[in-house]
Amino acid sequence: MVVGDVTTGTEVLVVGAGPGGYVAAIRAAQNGLDTTLVDRDAYGGTCLNYGCIPSKALISATDVAHDARNAEEMGVYADPLIRADEMQEWKAGVVDQLTSGVEKLCKANGVNLIEGEATFVDDSTARIAHGGEGQGSESIEFEHAIVATGSRPIQIPGFEYADDPVWSSRDALDVEEPPEKLLVVGAGYIGMELSTVFAKMGVDVTVVEMLDGILPGYEDDVSRVVKKRADDLGIDFNFGEAASEWVEDGDGIVVTTEDEDGEESTYDADKVLVAVGRQPVSESLDPEAAGVEVDEHGFIATDDQARTNVDNIYAVGDVAGEPMLAHKASKEGIVAAEVIAGEPAALDQQAIPAAVFTDPEIATVGMTEAEAEEAGFEPKIGQFPFRASGRALSTGESEGFVRIVAEQEADFVLGAQIVGPEASELIAELTLAIEMGATLEDVASTVHTHPTLAEAVMEAAENANDEAIHTLNR
């Protein structure tokens, strides 16, 4: 203990106020536990402040401009003007509303809030260093701790985020003056979402990617739809190249890449956005001091109750491993809080959905056909193209499809892949279907509103059983 520390006690200490941490803290408090939530930065974590929410706000705003600009076939002619600074102001308003909402909810539920950086002293004590001079520190003795420290963007050698022309995703989301030319390193989901945003702002975007395609992890026919749209937006792709260095060149920069043969290419740009993935934040907490094991990548291993190798310490969200998804973090937070409260909670989801907010959107849940086969199922597939959907055509967005993977014997839904308009919303129905052990018939026999995009889900289920009406049966 540092001299001058004030030591207080709490039943549950939650470190990190992102979607894993604040949800855990609220649920713990709802269960009658004295709960303290500490965060060194901002309520809502990466998701609300530097990730999901601001990126989706910008995606929506730029979509409005892009759609208006491209509505001539609907008889609408417009030439929207984008003021990036005002767009940022609006985005900041959205973020502020949400973060202050989180703070209010925490307080209303009786969660004690502390700003500062937590470090474990041992398995029942943490020291909280308050930010700023003269703020001092304090110690908290806890009965249980929930680590929800999240993740940060991975940095690549030679590209320091501290350097002005090098952007992390966080920097890119705060930009008030779009560059003329942007080089994006990485064609994963963050790289693709932001490339689309900047392309729609009118920025000249080039993407370099080490692998040989966009969105690794998604099936070819899924990512192909997104790639085609990106091509239409004028985004240039260069695959099989890794960024190696950048140098200033007049007003702009030149980024050098290397392919596997060592052959170099150079790209002129104003800024370079590095979007090559995220890594867990755990070292600042000094988990080892509490005996919590951390793997070589910085992840904390947990069991199906979010418990670490130390009985009274739990880990949730990005720091607890892939997939790094806010909704997974929240679920884990709830489980951890309930387990601490003595409830029989567990992480036993059949599937966790994931969405990419590219244009068009991608959303997946459960198994792909190949994964189902690998797992020993004999998969049955149903597919419905959005070009056969009345609603999709009437919105002018008819690229993509809904695909459902079911098992052959009883027709239980195992997974789904959707690429197309509102995929991120449509996936919810199939996630529920998987969770409930629903069959294709359950989905197909549920009456869906017409005309909606959701009908495509029903039609895909019908297609799997060769009963599709609005598309040819496979």
Add this chain to the structure above:
Amino acid sequence: MAVKEFKLPDVGEGIAEGELVSWLVSVGDTVSEGEIVAEVETDKALVEVPSRYDGTVKELFAEEGQMVPVGDVIISFDVGDAEGGDAAAEAPDTEGEPGDSVDEAKTETEEAAAAETPEGRVFAPPAARRLARELGVDITDVDGSGPGGRISEADVQAHHDAAEEHDGTADETPVTPGEGEAAESTGASADATAGAAPSGTASRETTLAVPATRALAKDLGVDIDAVPTEETREGEAFVTEERLRAFAESGGETAEPATSAADEGAREETVPYRGVRRTIGDQMAASKYTAPHVTHHDTAEIDQLVETREGLKETAEEKGTRLTYMAFVLKAVVAGLKEYPILNSELDEEEEVIRLKNYYNIGIAVATDAGLMVPVVKNVDEKGLLELADEISDLASRARDRSIKPSEMQGGTFTITNFGAFGGEYATPIINYPETAIIGLGAIEQRPVVDDGEVVAAHTLPLSLAIDHRVIDGAEAAQFTNTVKEYLAEPTKLLL
């Protein structure tokens, strides 16, 4: 040589467990496929368990008298060389120590299961999975009753209840601090479930009992909250007078711990309350406490019936049929039901409709060693006397030796119980819920009747008709009985 396991199969009807009544084989016996190796009594009937393999019995996993949950392995077989050879070829490293073979069998079983639902995938909604966690049930062990084997909360609960009874122990769910009392009372309740005789004491806060039972408890100096019981009313423990007396006799008022079986010695004997007996009990309680019973008594004069039967008996015997009165009663009852369909009905409380049945499936209560069973004679109106007599005889004998199938005891629309076979005249039969009426037959005897102002001896059959007074009125009961009486008095009318 490979080992194959046999699990107690799902015999349908939502049955979750069965009592292993007897083993017909021992370890080391050679069995062939289809050979019956065990008898298992479920809630409904005695089920024969056939061997699925040619081989020798390797291990029996249950004792006679033990309750076995559906899906539990009850027997394993060493099976023939061919299969054994295959198994060895597939898994060469499992050859060797005999002990390994069980593990291998387990692996095979697991693999077989895995083939059905790969990766241990379970198709169950979150609520069912949560309940499984609450009850400490491994959901991968639960057999789902839904389409394709989807697991419901009820399946999880049934699995848990079966396992609990199988263990003969109280709920093993970890008890959180402060739940000690609840756990204690759960234990008492589990004890009571396992045996009819009261053992131990309960310590409830609330106990329901009728005033007379409360008065008796006072007289006997018994704390009614300490009397173990598994009966409940509206979720609260309910103590009957019988329970109370048994508890008092066992010295329960001193709240002493249960006496050991040896101490109890000849004073009392414990008879398991389960299987058919428990099903009867549950059914009776459900019926009695659901349907308000009213019993209508009357007597049929049946001299003509006695004569007619006497006259036909020999002819029937020549045809190999033992013509009983029951066949006539069935016909007379159906004639009555046709005139008064309200007695051939069922009250659907959920839908708020009375379902009148235009078919006549008559249950006949049969006393068996295991207790009351009710085989059902289907479509009585379409069958002749001889056919009915044969069918009754066949069903009754199979009910007695418990080889009757559960499906043969279902689908009844009205029931006849013949307590007269044991003597006596009138009784209050309990309706075979959800049917709405039952008729009880007393003994056919010559009794004095008044004929034209003179007391004469006549053959009479006492009738006791119990009705669900929610559905049937007294007048209808009386009219129906009169019709049955008419047909029994003049059986030739049945020919019309």
